[in-house]
Amino acid sequence: MWVTILLSAFIAFVIFKITLISYRRRRYPEPHYDWSQINTDEISFPQDFHWGTATAAHQVEGSLSNNWSTHEVVKGLEQSGFACDHWNRWEEDYNLLSELGVSSYRCSIEWSRLEPEQGVWKEEALQTYSAMVDDLIARKIRPVITLHHFSHPQWWEAKGGFADKDNIAAFVHYCERVFDTLSDRVDIWVTINEPTVFSSMGYSLGFFPPGRRSLRLTLRVMRHVMLAHARVYRSLKAKRPDAQIGIAKNVTLFDPRNRWSPIDWPLSRLLEWLWNGAWRNGITNGRMLFTAIPEAKDSLDFVGLNYYTHVLTGLSIGALRRLEFPKRDQEVATEFGYPMYAEGFRRAIEFLAPLGVPIEITENGVADAADTLRPEHLKRHLWVLSEAIKDGYDVRSYHHWSLMDNFEWAEGYSMRFGLYHVDFETQERTLRSSGELYKEIISSN
Numbered sequence: 001m002w003v004t005i006l007l008s009a010f011i012a013f014v015i016f017k018i019t020l021i022s023y024r025r026r027r028y029p030e031p032h033y034d035w036s037q038i039n040t041d042e043i044s045f046p047q048d049f050h051w052g053t054a055t056a057a058h059q060v061e062g063s064l065s066n067n068w069s070t071h072e073v074v075k076g077l078e079q080s081g082f083a084c085d086h087w088n089r090w091e092e093d094y095n096l097l098s099e100l101g102v103s104s105y106r107c108s109i110e111w112s113r114l115e116p117e118q119g120v121w122k123e124e125a126l127q128t129y130s131a132m133v134d135d136l137i138a139r140k141i142r143p144v145i146t147l148h149h150f151s152h153p154q155w156w157e158a159k160g161g162f163a164d165k166d167n168i169a170a171f172v173h174y175c176e177r178v179f180d181t182l183s184d185r186v187d188i189w190v191t192i193n194e195p196t197v198f199s200s201m202g203y204s205l206g207f208f209p210p211g212r213r214s215l216r217l218t219l220r221v222m223r224h225v226m227l228a229h230a231r232v233y234r235s236l237k238a239k240r241p242d243a244q245i246g247i248a249k250n251v252t253l254f255d256p257r258n259r260w261s262p263i264d265w266p267l268s269r270l271l272e273w274l275w276n277g278a279w280r281n282g283i284t285n286g287r288m289l290f291t292a293i294p295e296a297k298d299s300l301d302f303v304g305l306n307y308y309t310h311v312l313t314g315l316s317i318g319a320l321r322r323l324e325f326p327k328r329d330q331e332v333a334t335e336f337g338y339p340m341y342a343e344g345f346r347r348a349i350e351f352l353a354p355l356g357v358p359i360e361i362t363e364n365g366v367a368d369a370a371d372t373l374r375p376e377h378l379k380r381h382l383w384v385l386s387e388a389i390k391d392g393y394d395v396r397s398y399h400h401w402s403l404m405d406n407f408e409w410a411e412g413y414s415m416r417f418g419l420y421h422v423d424f425e426t427q428e429r430t431l432r433s434s435g436e437l438y439k440e441i442i443s444s445n
């Protein structure tokens with residue numbers, strides 16, 4: 001008996017010691033760099049690396065009538081209205097792209113412009129998108145086209161949108177029509193933007209249309225969005241096998257707020273799995289959230305990464321419902337509230353790498369009206385990216401979110417993500433200092 005007691009005491013002592021050492025060595029469970037020791041100017045990128053910026057139709061085009069404009073009214077949110085009036089000013093806005101010197105531009109097509117009523121197609125609108133593509137190519141800017149970036153026609157929403165599996169056929173049909181018109185000039189396509197953000201914000205948190213709060217519905221929508229992506233992928237590949245078709249995945253990392261809490265750690269693992277892991281499983285194994293989606297297996301030619309932050313997860317998870325985010329002591333809170341955590345950019349790349357396809361950074365940026373944080377934010381993230389590429393990760397592009405201030409969904413116009421400041425009264429665009437910085441980085445890399 002004494003032997004057992006002594007042995008147990010010894011084991012307990014060893015565990016205590018190891019824990020103490022690891023606690024001293026690393027205060028937090030996730031990595032943090034000592035940025036004062038890092039020269040973020042030391043970056044280098046491959047010759048054929050694409051520098052770009054990104055926007056989305058509903059956020060910039062203006063005067064739209066779709067699921068989002070309906071939601072804005074129903075929920076009493078700030079209305080998107082004329083947004084950046086980009087639909088009428090796109091040529092001038094493309095001058096801004098040329099001024100920055102980008103070689104790639106990610107934008108989205110607005111389905112509600114093309115098919116405002118079911119079965120009624122507006123050829124003229126499609127021709128405008130076609131003219132945009134021509135103009136980009138003439139400027140030697142690669143168009144990266146997103147087919148669904150959070151918005152779709154209200155008639156399709158009324159039929160249940162992605163919540164109803166039968167609606168997927170209409171979505172595929174819309175994608176095919178766009179592809180038939182543009183794919184002779186557009187090589188790289190994003191089917192759906194941020195599937196998990198779309199599903200959780202619309203069906204769990206209720207901030208996005210249709211403003212529902214149901215976990216069961218969220219899981220169903222997540223599966224249907226994956227299925228829709230897979231069907232679009234298969235259909236478009238059959239039309240043009242050499243087209244590059246991917247998805248833009250928002251990889252948000254969930255780290256335990258308190259490493260000693262028996263709740264924070266499992267909760268963070270669960271959220272990480274729901275947000276990221278379940279989606280990756282769908283692509284790798286054709287199974288998502290305990291459901292077989294065989295079409296989804298290997299349905300990517302590249303993966304788009306949208307990276308913004310990590311979420312410290314714990315008992316205070318209720319804060320997430322109000323979009324408030326805790327941060328570590330040494331972290332800076334961005335205007336959106338979540339911390340600047342460039343270290344996570346590397347982790348997000350590592351998370352996507354096992355998919356075995358090239359990575360395109362389809363979004364990364366920060367809300368910062370005064371432009372005081374954006375330069376440092378940009379430099380840190382590009383340093384992390386440059387190191388990842390040096391270490392062998394196959395990352396082909398970086399698209400800064402966003403080209404210009406625009407309509408930030410439920411946050412309205414309060415969050416300014418632009419390299420260009422937009423005066424929404426006069427529609428004047430002005431390059432911010434961070435825009436100048438990005439321009440210099442592009443020209444020297």
Ligand code: IFM
Nearest residue numbers: 056194306363401408417
């Ligand atoms: O503005 C959004 C974009 O539409 C999707 N990704 C995140 C951005 C900033 O919140």
